[in-house]
Amino acid sequence: xxxxxxxxxxxxxxxxxxxxxxxxxxxxxxxxxxxxxxxxxxxxxxxxxxxxxxxxxxxxxxxxxxxxxxxxxxxxxxxxxxxxxxxxxxxxxxxxxxxxxxxxxxxxxxxxxxxxxxxxxxxxxxxxxxxxxxxxxxxxxxxxxxxxxxxxxxxxxxxxxxxxxxxxxxxxxxxxxxxxxxxxxxxxxxxxxxxxxxxxxxxxxxxxxxxxxxxxxxxxxxxxxxxxxxxxxxxxxxxxxxxxxxxxxxxxxxxxxxxxxxxxxxxxxxxxxxxxxxxxxxxxxxxxxxxxxxxxxxxxxxxxxxxxxxxxxxxxxxxxxxxxxxxxxxxxxxxxxxxxxxxxxxxxxxxxxx
Amino acid sequence: xxxxxxxxxxxxxxxxxxxxxxxxxxxxxxxxxxxxxxxxxxxxxxxxxxxxxxxxxxxxxxxxxxxxxxxxxxxxxxxxxxxxxxxxxxxxxxxxxxxxxxxxxxxxxxxxxxxxxxxxxxxxxxxxxxxxxxxxxxxxxxxxxxxxxxxxxxxxxxxxxxxxxxxxxxxxxxxxxxxxxxxxxxxxxxxxxxxxxxxxxxxxxxxxxxxxxxxxxxxxxxxxxxxxxxxxxxxxxxxxxxxxxxxxxxxxxxxxxxxxxxxxxxxxxxxxxxxxxxxxxxxxxxxxxxxxxxxxxxxxxxxxxxxxxxxxxxxxxxxxxxxxxxxx
Numbered sequence: 001x002x003x004x005x006x007x008x009x010x011x012x013x014x015x016x017x018x019x020x021x022x023x024x025x026x027x028x029x030x031x032x033x034x035x036x037x038x039x040x041x042x043x044x045x046x047x048x049x050x051x052x053x054x055x056x057x058x059x060x061x062x063x064x065x066x067x068x069x070x071x072x073x074x075x076x077x078x079x080x081x082x083x084x085x086x087x088x089x090x091x092x093x094x095x096x097x098x099x100x101x102x103x104x105x106x107x108x109x110x111x112x113x114x115x116x117x118x119x120x121x122x123x124x125x126x127x128x129x130x131x132x133x134x135x136x137x138x139x140x141x142x143x144x145x146x147x148x149x150x151x152x153x154x155x156x157x158x159x160x161x162x163x164x165x166x167x168x169x170x171x172x173x174x175x176x177x178x179x180x181x182x183x184x185x186x187x188x189x190x191x192x193x194x195x196x197x198x199x200x201x202x203x204x205x206x207x208x209x210x211x212x213x214x215x216x217x218x219x220x221x222x223x224x225x226x227x228x229x230x231x232x233x234x235x236x237x238x239x240x241x242x243x244x245x246x247x248x249x250x251x252x253x254x255x256x257x258x259x260x261x262x263x264x265x266x267x268x269x270x271x272x273x274x275x276x277x278x279x280x281x282x283x284x285x286x287x288x289x290x291x292x293x294x295x296x297x298x299x300x301x302x303x304x305x306x307x308x309x310x311x312x313x314x315x316x317x318x319x320x321x322x323x324x325x326x327x328x329x330x331x332x333x334x335x336x337x338x339x340x341x342x343x344x345x346x347x348x349x350x351x352x353x354x
Numbered sequence: 355x356x357x358x359x360x361x362x363x364x365x366x367x368x369x370x371x372x373x374x375x376x377x378x379x380x381x382x383x384x385x386x387x388x389x390x391x392x393x394x395x396x397x398x399x400x401x402x403x404x405x406x407x408x409x410x411x412x413x414x415x416x417x418x419x420x421x422x423x424x425x426x427x428x429x430x431x432x433x434x435x436x437x438x439x440x441x442x443x444x445x446x447x448x449x450x451x452x453x454x455x456x457x458x459x460x461x462x463x464x465x466x467x468x469x470x471x472x473x474x475x476x477x478x479x480x481x482x483x484x485x486x487x488x489x490x491x492x493x494x495x496x497x498x499x500x501x502x503x504x505x506x507x508x509x510x511x512x513x514x515x516x517x518x519x520x521x522x523x524x525x526x527x528x529x530x531x532x533x534x535x536x537x538x539x540x541x542x543x544x545x546x547x548x549x550x551x552x553x554x555x556x557x558x559x560x561x562x563x564x565x566x567x568x569x570x571x572x573x574x575x576x577x578x579x580x581x582x583x584x585x586x587x588x589x590x591x592x593x594x595x596x597x598x599x600x601x602x603x604x605x606x607x608x609x610x611x612x613x614x615x616x617x618x619x620x621x622x623x624x625x626x627x628x629x630x631x632x633x634x635x636x637x638x639x640x641x642x643x644x645x646x647x648x649x650x651x652x653x654x655x656x657x658x659x660x661x662x663x664x665x666x667x668x669x670x671x672x673x674x675x676x677x678x679x680x681x682x
Contacts, residue, residue: 058577068464138396163668165607230389258492
């Protein structure tokens with residue numbers, strides 16, 4: 001560790017000196033880049049002279065991996081942080097008005113919020129969940145239980161569909177429903193159907209992973225006790241995987257809430273509240289963000305940032321819920337824990353002294 | 355010594371105990387058949403969904419296919435509705451995906467290695483959770499961030515590269531000053547987006563390396579980096595390649611970030627530092643609702659081409675990845 005600090009300091013001094021002597025500006029990317037290269041080289045030379053080339057490669061690799069990983073994670077976290085910094089002030093100003101007003105300006109023409117988008121997202125994601133999660137769980141069960149040709153084919157299809165560009169789903173729904181129906185074609189329900197097209201394979205794959213790790217011993221024990229297959233699945237396998245399935249569903253919901261390309265052609269967008277997902281155009285958070293980005297005024301763009309913050313907060317809440325539910329003694333471990341605690345000491349054991 | 359007493363005779367004596375064996379009806383009774391039919395039906399729903407998507411897209415693009423035949427796939431300029439050539443924008447999509455994966459793979463591997471080998475054990479679950487969280491950040495948020503924040507920081511290094519390394523054809527740009535809308539910045543943002551995906555797949559695969567092989571390497575006097583290069587990476591190579599191909603297919607399908615950042619001119623070219631090429635997903639997203647029926651047919655065919663390319667990459671990835679990890 002001391003080596004690293006020393007090399008960094010030495011590199012700083014060296015590069016600073018060179019830059020001063022050659023009159024290049026100290027600010028900017030060039031300085032950092034040269035500093036990094038110099039630091040690497042000095043550290044590498046130091047370790048090489050002292051410990052040999054094998055240790056040098058190891059130490060350089062350690063430094064690279066730590067730096068690369070921390071910079072990357074910091075950059076990714078910076079995205080979230082930037083959204084918070086830009087969006088939180090918008091949401092918190094005169095809280096909870098931002099969440100209640102709609103984007104049409106209200107009666108005075110000055111009251112802006114994204115309430116209609118929140119309502120739209122909640123309704124559309126709810127409908128998509130109700131449609132796709134049961135089918136996803138059933139399909140995952142089918143893929144685990146059956147080894148037929150159909151099951152293998154469905155497995156490949158599910159995997160293929162997880163990589164579908166989301167715009168294709170929007171295109172499909174636009175062609176078969178929105179275009180024939182003209183202005184009446186777009187609605188929250190159609191957007192929800194499009195979302196469920198993308199949600200189904202993702203949730204199915206996650207559920208598959210969870211159901212697969214249920215111990216075979218439990219399954220076989222149930223079979224050995226004479227249970228028919230449906231009871232083995234419904235009473236033993238699925239309840240054991242219950243927590244993992246809930247986590248998979250929540251993660252799928254979190255991902256679906258942020259999908260934009262599907263709803264771009266199908267939801268319609270609306271500056272007023274529309275509580276009915278079946279009639280009329282409905283707005284949702286990703287679509288609202290998209291609309292606001294291209295507006296010319298600063299206020300409109302800041303509404304977009306506020307909507308982005310609300311969306312991120314929603315995704316974060318769902319994700320935290322999924323992690324909390326998933327980490328506290330998952331279904332398999334909880335069952336084994338109970339079993340170990342409640343096994344009775346046999347009264348038939350008789351001790352005698354030899 | 356411990357002995358077992360004989361079992362209690364509480365179930366009645368031998369004459370009244372029923373000894374006839376139970377007939378095990380495994381999978382033959384009506385309830386089980388109905389259950390299995392239900393499961394198969396739900397699997398069939400997924401199959402029908404994909405087939406109907408493919409069928410509808412194909413029928414919609416039939417006009418374009420019939421009218422332009424080969425020229426659609428070899429033309430490089432997308433001038434709809436008379437001379438659409440998908441190669442230009444397809445190359446643009448592929449170029450963005452390639453830039454993204456080139457930038458993302460070393461970073462993702464570094465993150466995966468850090469979590470598995472270098473980080474303290476107690477921090478590992480937390481870091482894994484962080485990476486998973488970053489994987490579900492909505493793509494429009496990334497696009498918005500790229501539009502507003504990234505461009506400021508990227509301008510410096512990119513203009514330096516264009517000025518000093520411009521003799522390399524790929525870095526040449528015809529329109530200096532437009533770096534912020536370029537293919538490269540777009541690829542950078544998409545790359546940042548796919549880092550969590552590739553990282554979590556790689557981490558998963560690398561954690562399944564048999565520990566005794568690693569410990570044998572340490573026991574022979576190997577350093578940590580030596581163990582990584584000689585044991586872990588060769589073992590997880592197929593899985594990592596699978597993850598990389600998965601990342602490519604996600605990058606190919608990325609719409610929103612590209613839509614917000616890229617300013618295209620729809621001509622196939624090699625310069626990545628200027629506006630150029632285009633991107634199939636972006637083209638569809640921007641122009642589909644406002645096109646006439648013929649242009650829509652052409653765009654649908656372009657979308658189908660993109661879908662086929664994505665399928666190629668993801669199926670290839672899975673084929674390679676399955677060679678190392680046993681699955682159902």
